[in-house]
Amino acid sequence: MNGPATPAIEVHDVSKFFVSADGRKTRALDKVNLSVGRGEFVSIIGPSGCGKTTMLKMVAGILGWDEGQISVMGAPVSGPGPERATVFQSFALLPWLTVLDNAAFGLKMRGEDKATRHAKARTLLETVGLGDFANAYPTELSGGMQQRVGLARALAVSPNVLLMDEPFSAIDAQTRLILQTELLDVWSQTDLSVLFITHAMDEAVFLSDRVIIMGARPGHVTDVIDVDLPRPRTEETRRDPRFVELTARVWDRLRGMMADERAGTPS
Amino acid sequence: MTSNAPSRQAGAWGHRLAASLTETFWGRLALRMTALAVFLAAWQLAGDDSIALLFPTATRTFQAFIELMADGRLPLGLLITGQALVTGYAIIIGLGVPLGVLIARFPLADRAISPYFTFLVAVPIIAIVPVVQALLGLTFAARVTVIVLFGISYVVINSAIAVRRIKPDLIEMAASFGARRFTILSQVVLPAAVPGIMTGARLALGQALIGMVVAELTIVGAGVGSLIAELQGRFKVAAVLAVAMTIVLIGLCLLSLVEMLERRFNRWSLVK
Numbered sequence: 001m002n003g004p005a006t007p008a009i010e011v012h013d014v015s016k017f018f019v020s021a022d023g024r025k026t027r028a029l030d031k032v033n034l035s036v037g038r039g040e041f042v043s044i045i046g047p048s049g050c051g052k053t054t055m056l057k058m059v060a061g062i063l064g065w066d067e068g069q070i071s072v073m074g075a076p077v078s079g080p081g082p083e084r085a086t087v088f089q090s091f092a093l094l095p096w097l098t099v100l101d102n103a104a105f106g107l108k109m110r111g112e113d114k115a116t117r118h119a120k121a122r123t124l125l126e127t128v129g130l131g132d133f134a135n136a137y138p139t140e141l142s143g144g145m146q147q148r149v150g151l152a153r154a155l156a157v158s159p160n161v162l163l164m165d166e167p168f169s170a171i172d173a174q175t176r177l178i179l180q181t182e183l184l185d186v187w188s189q190t191d192l193s194v195l196f197i198t199h200a201m202d203e204a205v206f207l208s209d210r211v212i213i214m215g216a217r218p219g220h221v222t223d224v225i226d227v228d229l230p231r232p233r234t235e236e237t238r239r240d241p242r243f244v245e246l247t248a249r250v251w252d253r254l255r256g257m258m259a260d261e262r263a264g265t266p267s
Numbered sequence: 268m269t270s271n272a273p274s275r276q277a278g279a280w281g282h283r284l285a286a287s288l289t290e291t292f293w294g295r296l297a298l299r300m301t302a303l304a305v306f307l308a309a310w311q312l313a314g315d316d317s318i319a320l321l322f323p324t325a326t327r328t329f330q331a332f333i334e335l336m337a338d339g340r341l342p343l344g345l346l347i348t349g350q351a352l353v354t355g356y357a358i359i360i361g362l363g364v365p366l367g368v369l370i371a372r373f374p375l376a377d378r379a380i381s382p383y384f385t386f387l388v389a390v391p392i393i394a395i396v397p398v399v400q401a402l403l404g405l406t407f408a409a410r411v412t413v414i415v416l417f418g419i420s421y422v423v424i425n426s427a428i429a430v431r432r433i434k435p436d437l438i439e440m441a442a443s444f445g446a447r448r449f450t451i452l453s454q455v456v457l458p459a460a461v462p463g464i465m466t467g468a469r470l471a472l473g474q475a476l477i478g479m480v481v482a483e484l485t486i487v488g489a490g491v492g493s494l495i496a497e498l499q500g501r502f503k504v505a506a507v508l509a510v511a512m513t514i515v516l517i518g519l520c521l522l523s524l525v526e527m528l529e530r531r532f533n534r535w536s537l538v539k
């Protein structure tokens with residue numbers, strides 16, 4: 001047995017190469033180290049193309065890597081597993097299925113029978129405030145509502161680890177703030193560990209216990225910022241001077257890194 | 268100044284009439300029935316029944332149709348021809364869809380078999396019919412083969428395109444929940460490709476109908492082809508026309524049926 005001391009996610013010295021069409025090997029990730037503790041909420045932020053999605057897919061078990069080790073809940077990752085669930089930037093809902101069947105899709109893939117998965121999916125649709133939309137189709141919903149379905153689908157499989165790749169980036173700014181609070185509500189009622197990718201600095205700070213900053217070419221971890229804001233976080237948190245300060249610090253690190261990069265590239 | 272008021276009114280009235288004719292069910296029906304009546308009247312006038320060899324009127328053609336139905340030769344011919352069509356179309360769908368999926372999902376299959384279907388689309392199939400005849404003779408199998416050759420490439424190519432267009436994150440989503448290859452295929456890839464497959468199925472039906480007629484006329488068996496040949500030999504012009512029009516009407520019915528199915532499936536994945 002693995003004691004509770006092992007982190008929920010542990011990425012150790014992981015490197016990843018992509019082979020381009022002309023046969024050249026490019027390093028997408030270079031000796032990445034990161035960990036997410038049990039029940040912890042950790043964000044990754046970094047410039048476009050620094051390998052955030054690549055990292056998340058490897059943890060999800062749907063993409064291989066070349067060097068290093070990844071383990072989840074104390075066990076080495078060798079594919080997708082029942083203790084993990086992913087929420088996608090594009091929602092990834094199946095347009096021919098109702099909201100209920102979409103929310104139940106993960107359970108279906110896990111081999112649950114129809115009655116069980118529908119009951120479970122219904123409960124989670126209630127949780128995300130879509131109880132009345134079970135029989136609607138995804139295209140009839142707004143972006144924010146579609147991502148709620150995506151969240152319900154992930155939570156329905158009762159994961160220990162939730163992986164989220166820019167889940168709110170395709171959603172309008174107001175709805176996005178509401179979804180952030182709702183996500184924290186759901187998370188605080190469970191012992192979920194979350195790895196959350198975002199481009200928005202305020203979002204990273206508002207949600208997380210720690211913010212991991214990544215740099216590009218090749219992708220690597222440059223900084224980790226601890227967010228010591230009290231929980232539960234509310235709308236008040238956004239006006240807290242400490243919140244403003246931490247957001248500014250994330251921006252400073254990102255900006256500094258991008259300036260270094262520009263200085264380093266001859267052009 | 269006031270002189271154009273009545274004409275404007277008439278214009279508005281005409282507008283409303285046009286709208287009620289095109290936008291309501293009964294309006295559309297009335298429009299179609301009128302067009303049909305005009306067509307039949309023109310046909311009646313164009314026809315000449317004084318000598319049996321001349322272009323027959325609508326009534327003479329209809330009479331010939333009734334006779335052919337009554338003596339059972341037309342139903343029998345249609346049944347036999349229909350068997351070839353149904354068999355051929357079943358093969359087109361049953362073989363075409365899996366081949367399309369295979370081509371889209373496996374680069375090796377793409378390189379190995381795609382060129383044949385590109386060839387089938389590019390070449391006039393009529394040119395290959397003698398080859399089929401030489402290989403299979405004047406058989407049922409030969410007629411089915413011709414039908415399949417006419418239609419299958421449309422299903423293969425459209426299915427392959429539809430499968431290739433699937434958003435990769437739908438597949439990644441299923442994979443992230445632990446779905447295996449076959450489950451992803453049946454639960455995500457195929458359903459997502461259905462609208463494209465239906466488009467292929469509709470195009471293929473049109474081609475299969477042409478193939479059926481070509482097969483009937485070149486590889487004569489016991490179907491409507493032999494019936495037409497026999498009636499032609501005895502200069503039964505009206506009867507030949509009756510058979511031809513029956514085939515056309517049945518073909519149109521089948522096509523609108525498939526079109527209806529296509530529209531229905533298109534709606535389910537009006538994806539943004």
Ligand SMILES: Nc1ncnc2c1ncn2[C@@H]1O[C@H](COP(=O)(O)OP(=O)(O)OP(=O)(O)O)[C@@H](O)[C@H]1O
Pocket residue numbers: 018019020028046047048049050051052053054055
């Ligand atoms: N399948 C692939 N084949 C080749 N290169 C790839 C592949 N997937 C990603 N890459 C490359 O790896 C790098 C990291 O990509 P990734 O999508 O992980 O970046 P990201 O940080 O998620 O970017 P964004 O913020 O734009 O989402 C990029 O340079 C990308 O071009």
Ligand SMILES: [Mg+2]
Pocket residue numbers: 052053054
């Ligand atoms: Mg990304």
